[in-house]
Amino acid sequence: MNVALIAHDNKKDDIVNLAIAYQNILKNVNLFATGTTGLRIHEATGLPVHRFQSGPYGGDQQIGAMIANDEMDLVIFLRDPLTAQPHDPDITALLRICDVHNVPVATNLATAEALVRAMEQGLVDFKPRGLETGR
Numbered sequence: 001m002n003v004a005l006i007a008h009d010n011k012k013d014d015i016v017n018l019a020i021a022y023q024n025i026l027k028n029v030n031l032f033a034t035g036t037t038g039l040r041i042h043e044a045t046g047l048p049v050h051r052f053q054s055g056p057y058g059g060d061q062q063i064g065a066m067i068a069n070d071e072m073d074l075v076i077f078l079r080d081p082l083t084a085q086p087h088d089p090d091i092t093a094l095l096r097i098c099d100v101h102n103v104p105v106a107t108n109l110a111t112a113e114a115l116v117r118a119m120e121q122g123l124v125d126f127k128p129r130g131l132e133t134g135r
């Protein structure tokens with residue numbers, strides 16, 4: 001199971017606290033993250049995290065590429081809805097590609113917790129691989 005963790009600056013404490021609270025679940029999956037988010041999570045939990053570029057430097061697009069390749073099972077993306085982001089097109093594209101490939105994506109803490117708990121119970125397997133593109 002491959003899981004992406006992403007958070008904007010005002011949400012980084014939230015995603016770090018989420019990772020701490022659920023590290024017993026997250027230690028059983030492969031974690032991927034944008035650069036700064038991944039560093040913060042690794043420093044706080046010691047969990048191995050594959051870090052891509054920082055979001056404004058292309059990290060959202062790198063995670064989007066994994067989704068397009070059917071290589072990502074779940075995305076937690078704690079967006080800051082109150083602050084303009086210079087890479088807003090990348091953020092929109094990431095959320096769009098989740099929808100294209102039917103990848104579960106949480107954009108707030110409440111949904112993130114629900115998805116992590118669902119994953120623990122083996123309930124996160126929504127992707128009809130290939131079906132969405134008719135392949």
Ligand SMILES: O=C(CO)COP(=O)(O)O
Pocket residue numbers: 006007008009033034035036037038053054055056059060091
């Ligand atoms: O900007 C981001 C997502 O859009 C997150 O990037 P960082 O984790 O590098 O701060």
